[in-house]
Amino acid sequence: MAAPEGQAHTSVTVQAVAERSEDEAAALLDPSSSGSGPGGAPEKPPVDWVMTGLAFLFPALGGLLFGYDIGATSGALVSITSATTSGTDWYNLTSFQSGAVVSSSLLGALLGSAAAFVVGDKLGRKRELLLAAVLYGAAAILMYSAPSLAILLAGRATYGVGIGFAMHAAPAYIAETSPASARGLLISLKELLIVAGILSGYLTSYLFVDDVGGWRNMYGLSLLPAIALSIGMAWLPDSPRWLLLSGAGRDRAAAALTRARGKYGDDKAAVDAEISGMIRSAEESASQSGSMSLFQKRNLRPLSIGMSLMLFQQITGQPSVLYYAAKIFTDAGFSGGKDATGVSVILGIVKFLMTGVAVLTVDSWGRRPLLLTGVTGMTLALMALGGSQFASLGGLATWVSLIALLVYVGCYQVSFGPISWLMVGEVFPLAVRGQASALATLTNFGSNFGVSLVLPSVQENFGIANTYLAFAVISLVALGTIYAIVPETKGKTLEEIEALWSEEDKGE
Known part of the structure; x- marks a missing residue:
C-alpha cells in the first residue's frame, strides 16, 4: 500500500521513528516516557481512562447484545412453548422449530460474518458498528411485535446479522484505538461484557417468564442498548488505522488518534510517532498479504x-x-x-x-x-x-x-x-x-x-x-x-x- 499523501517526514527523528514498531516509536518521541521507569526503562505513556473507557464501552455493547440474546433466548424458549405464557396459538413447537428459534440468530451471525469479510474493510469499524446497532434495533422491534413464528424467525435472523457485524468490528475497533499499555486488559474485558449480557438476559428471563407474552419483553428490551450503541458510535472517532488503510490520509488519522487519546492527545510528538508506526505496519502487511x-x-x-x-x-x-x-x-x-x-x-x-x-x-x-x-x-x-x-x-x-x-x-x-x-x-x-x-x-x-x-x-x-x-x-x-x-x-x-x-x- 502506498503511503498517504503528506506522509513525508520533516526531521531525522521522525524518519527513525517510522523504522521502529509502534510501541518503540511512542517510547522514543513521548517526552513523558523518557528513562524514568524501573531499571532505566521508559515509562508507558499515560492513559486517559475516561476516553479510553468510552472507546471500549460503546463497541463492547455490540458483544453485550450478543450475550444478552443467549441469556434471553434461554427463558424465551420456555415462555414461547408454554400454553399458559406464550400468548400465541403457535406455542406447540416441534423440536426442529425450537432449534430454529435458537439457531436463526446464529445463521444470521454466520451470514453477517461472511458479509463483513467482503465489505467490512470498505465500511470501516465505526460504520460496521453503526450498521449493527440499526440491525439490533430493528430486530428487537420485529421480535417484540411478531404475530407469527415466521416473523419471529425473521427478527431473530436480522438480530444475528447484527451480531456478525458487531463481533467482527468491535474487537478490531477496540484494539485499533486503545493505547498499547491498555490493550490486553481491554481485550480480556470484552469477554466479560459478553458474559454480563448473558447474565442480564437470564435476569430478564427470570422477571418475565411467568407473564403472558413475557418472551416479547425479553427480546424487546434489547432495543435500549442498541440505541446506546448507535449514539456512542456516532460520537466516537473512526479507527485511525482503518483511515490509513482506506487512503484517508495521515492528517485525518492523526485527528482521530488525537480524539481517541483524550486529554493526552495534545502531545503531537507522541501522536506523530504512533501514526508513523501504524503506516509502517500497514505497508509491511500489504506487501506480504494475499489470498x-x-x-x-x-x-x-x-x-x-x-x-x-x-x-x-x-x-x-x-x-x-x-x-x-x-x-x-x-x-x-x-x-x-x-x-x-x-x-x-x-x-x-x-x-x-x-x-x-x-x-x-x-x-x-x-x-x-x-x-x-x-x-x-x-x-x-x-x-x-x-x-x-x-x-x-x-x-x-x-x-x-x-x-x-x-x-x-x-x-x-x-x-x-x-x-x-x-x-x-x-x-x-x-x-x-x-x-x-x-x-x-x-x-x-x-x-x-x-x-x-x-x-x-x-x-x-x-x-x-x-x-x-x-x-x-x-x-x-x-x-x-x-x-x-x-x-x-x-x-x-x-x-x-x-x-x-x-x-x-x-x-x-
Whole structure:
C-alpha cells in the first residue's frame, strides 16, 4: 500500500521513528516516557481512562447484545412453548422449530460474518458498528411485535446479522484505538461484557417468564442498548488505522488518534510517532498479504490452532447449553418458569465470576495451563452430567446435575470462553491476520449454528444422558489437540509469537 499523501517526514527523528514498531516509536518521541521507569526503562505513556473507557464501552455493547440474546433466548424458549405464557396459538413447537428459534440468530451471525469479510474493510469499524446497532434495533422491534413464528424467525435472523457485524468490528475497533499499555486488559474485558449480557438476559428471563407474552419483553428490551450503541458510535472517532488503510490520509488519522487519546492527545510528538508506526505496519502487511499466503506452510500451524479452538469452543456444547439452560433445568427436575430461570441466573453469576478469574490470571498462569485445566474439568463435569442421568439417584440426580453443570460452565469460562478469542488475536501472523481471523470467526458461528440447530433433536432421539457423554468425548479430543499443538504465548510480543512459526518452518 502506498503511503498517504503528506506522509513525508520533516526531521531525522521522525524518519527513525517510522523504522521502529509502534510501541518503540511512542517510547522514543513521548517526552513523558523518557528513562524514568524501573531499571532505566521508559515509562508507558499515560492513559486517559475516561476516553479510553468510552472507546471500549460503546463497541463492547455490540458483544453485550450478543450475550444478552443467549441469556434471553434461554427463558424465551420456555415462555414461547408454554400454553399458559406464550400468548400465541403457535406455542406447540416441534423440536426442529425450537432449534430454529435458537439457531436463526446464529445463521444470521454466520451470514453477517461472511458479509463483513467482503465489505467490512470498505465500511470501516465505526460504520460496521453503526450498521449493527440499526440491525439490533430493528430486530428487537420485529421480535417484540411478531404475530407469527415466521416473523419471529425473521427478527431473530436480522438480530444475528447484527451480531456478525458487531463481533467482527468491535474487537478490531477496540484494539485499533486503545493505547498499547491498555490493550490486553481491554481485550480480556470484552469477554466479560459478553458474559454480563448473558447474565442480564437470564435476569430478564427470570422477571418475565411467568407473564403472558413475557418472551416479547425479553427480546424487546434489547432495543435500549442498541440505541446506546448507535449514539456512542456516532460520537466516537473512526479507527485511525482503518483511515490509513482506506487512503484517508495521515492528517485525518492523526485527528482521530488525537480524539481517541483524550486529554493526552495534545502531545503531537507522541501522536506523530504512533501514526508513523501504524503506516509502517500497514505497508509491511500489504506487501506480504494475499489470498493464497494464508495456506502457506508457515501459516498452517497457527491456522490450525485458531480454527480448532473456535471449533471446539462450540462443539463441546457450552454455548448451546446456555441457550437451552432453562429447558435443561426443567428437564433435570426443577419446576418450570421461575425455578428453572432462577437457577439459570445462578449459572450466569458463576459464569461472570469465573470470567473474572480468567481475566486476572491469564497473564500470570498462562494460556496453555488455563486451557488444559479448564477443558479437563469440563470433560469430568460432562461425564458426571451424563452418568447422573443413567444412575438411579432419585431426587439426588437433580442436584448432581446442577453442581456438575455449574462446574462445567465455570471450567469453560476459564478456558475456551476467553482464551480462544485471545489466542485467535495472538497466533496469526500480521500478513494474514485479517483473513485468518475472519475464517476463525466463520468457523465459530458456523459450528455454533449447527450444534444449536440439532441439539433438541439429538436430545429427543438419543436422550440427554447420551448427549452429555457425546460432548464429553469431544472435550477429550479437544484436550488432546490442545496438548499437541497449542503453545504458551504468555509474555511474548506478537512478533515473538510470529517468529515461532518461522523457526518451525526453518527447522523442517
